[in-house]
Amino acid sequence: MLAWNHVFASRASRMRASEIRELLKLLDQPDIISFAGGIPDPKLFPAEAFKQAYAETLNGGEAMAALQYSVSEGYAPLRQWLQQEMGRIGIECEPDNIFITSGSQQALDYLGKLFLSPDDTALVTWPTYLGALQAFNAYEPHYDQLGFANRTPESYRSLAQSRGGDVKFAYLSSDFANPTGQTVSLEERERVLSLARELDIPVIEDAAYQHLRFEGAPLSSILALDIARSGTIEETRTIYCGSFSKTLAPGLRVGYVVAAKPVIQKLVLMKQAADLHSSTINQMAIAHVAERHFQAQIEKIRTTYMARRDAMLDALSRHMPVGARWTKPEGGMFIWVTLPDGVDGADLLQNAISMEKVAFVPGQAFFADKSGTNTLRLSYSCANETAIEEGIARLGRLVKRHTQNAA
Amino acid sequence: MLAWNHVFASRASRMRASEIRELLKLLDQPDIISFAGGIPDPKLFPAEAFKQAYAETLNGGEAMAALQYSVSEGYAPLRQWLQQEMGRIGIECEPDNIFITSGSQQALDYLGKLFLSPDDTALVTWPTYLGALQAFNAYEPHYDQLGFANRTPESYRSLAQSRGGDVKFAYLSSDFANPTGQTVSLEERERVLSLARELDIPVIEDAAYQHLRFEGAPLSSILALDIARSGTIEETRTIYCGSFSKTLAPGLRVGYVVAAKPVIQKLVLMKQAADLHSSTINQMAIAHVAERHFQAQIEKIRTTYMARRDAMLDALSRHMPVGARWTKPEGGMFIWVTLPDGVDGADLLQNAISMEKVAFVPGQAFFADKSGTNTLRLSYSCANETAIEEGIARLGRLVKRHTQNAA
Incomplete structure (x- = not known):
């Protein structure tokens, strides 16, 4: 048998299984209340609108184009x-400043590929989006902590x-970040730009949750501030x-990048x-649904997720022991x-899984330096208010026991 | 303005515009007979079958799954x-030996990423698929010529x-290759495996045209010979x-890789x-159409393309001057x-474009060493028999004039 590891490139050693993805499999066990997955509630998808979009796209003159190869820019x-x-959020641009990707995960992969040589440094927040670390890791960078004060250029x-390279970019999620739910203040946005x-590096602004x-x-996006x-x-x-995964549907894999033309062209x-x-065909279907239903759709999901956030914040305040803290996104x-x-979150x-039948993601994976062992991420997107109350009650009991043991 | 070229990774300098893609734009000029594009005839797409597939997929219990995130393996x-x-073509495998890609171009990109460190060497035929060179180039390899004799390991x-690296793989297209239309003989397949x-390297077998x-x-695929x-x-x-782009439709971007599990897992x-x-949703639609219509669809396209090949071979034999040679795929x-x-093809x-209104792809781009200046690729997939006769007549006239000038 071929000694595969001998023939793989060195970057392959950094391709490892994702904690989050393994945890997603827990969603299939019906007695577990899961706050682990960072995925939208599928009951909120505009399925009827998509059904109509695909039917119309395949219904006439457009069908041949929908099924054919098309241009790389989108x-x-x-x-x-x-x-x-x-334009409505202060980003004046031309279509040539916009590039369509297969989800915003692909944008992160491509930007890693475009900027990072081995041993270059990427600045990321502590914690940051795990998927960004995974995308960048393939290009063998080091990481340094993007704080918003204290460090000199x-x-x-x-x-x-x-470490043998240069600082190549700063990456951050500006609104309601995965995993913290926090928003970068206007002052901090200006400081990152400065x-x-x-x-003399670019800023990669992850706006996946902005809507x-x-x-x-709403705060001006970093790109809007940069244009100003x-x-x-x-x-x-x-x-x-940006991405349509959190607003319309992730299964079509459609995201986008907006930037100066030298970047878009590469x-x-x-x-x-x-x-x-x-x-x-998916780009055509997304365009069809976005043109007709975008505003109504984001209003619907905002209302639902807000009620779930409220339920979770309320449950946390009643069930968590003294000493625990959490964000208010x-x-x-x-x-x-x-x-x-x-x-320890892990x-x-x-x-949590074996005794209390509740799931979440331990926070450590979101730290480039593997710190943050005493943190965890809860998602409220896929659980209704009843499940949230019950799940947080279970979690609170467990945290109390672990707190007593630690004391 | 940021000096973008200073902050790009070194690999970015090898990302250049594709001759083929630029030429595809010629297809929009109605008076040009184009043999340039290597794309399927969209009139042959099973549009009705896809319409039904999307409608059924979005019509009930499957809709939420179709629009949701799903597993990376496919x-x-x-x-x-x-x-x-x-299994029907001698490749006994399990589902865990199969990985779904966004078209077979993505498979080539991922395999480059998996195996090639900068200055490694990839063995490719002279000429080879241009898209493979483009995919691999991002990982900064050298190329060496995969002949089928004469060279010792x-x-x-x-x-x-x-050159500072190792030989990492041999890449070749086994049947009706892009650009030559030629098929690798059984003896040559065995020789590549040996x-x-x-x-001690892998063989990447591009089977995009195999159906x-x-x-x-039919000849046994290299993988089938390797299993034997x-x-x-x-x-x-x-x-x-493999790919569904040449059989069902390319616009959905669905291809696949079949290999030993250590490769699939990476x-x-x-x-x-x-x-x-x-x-x-596209994977579901492809599965739906493949299960119901695959055999009928490939029979339909084979019949159409065969008639066009015959027309082109016949026209070449009548219109090309002495000294020109061509393949009989x-x-x-x-x-x-x-x-x-x-x-010179370029x-x-x-x-050809300015005087005779006929288009093709000069062969040089398909050579890793930029030789082959006296070659060109003709595609018969999108032209009917009348256009083929007229286009080859125009090309023959032009080649005769250039031959006289060269003499």
């Missing part, structure tokens, strides 16, 4: 719809150089990654070489819990 | 259908090592890449990090022309 009417949508640069300018704001005034500073998108350094060439283009799908001192999960 | 019923299909190894064993055989007995040698797929070194992890999974979409001495194309 379906023109979808890019035009996105241009208008971007020179300290980032000298650490990166001591840091990026001093380091899921329940309350409070720079005068035009062509002078910006921010690469905005991404288009990269896609041509890597998978030619995202599914033609203004949108999105996640609450981030910091456990009392000495309680240990807790073992007992 | 939709189980599609993998099961492929398992049976593979040691000569491959020593050249690769002198070479790969001596070098498009018009005549002659090794006893079980788990002991093989051949990675088989590809699954890679996909999880790179785009999570291929479109759920037993299937697929392409005929490969070697021009008379001194005639020069010819300039005049």
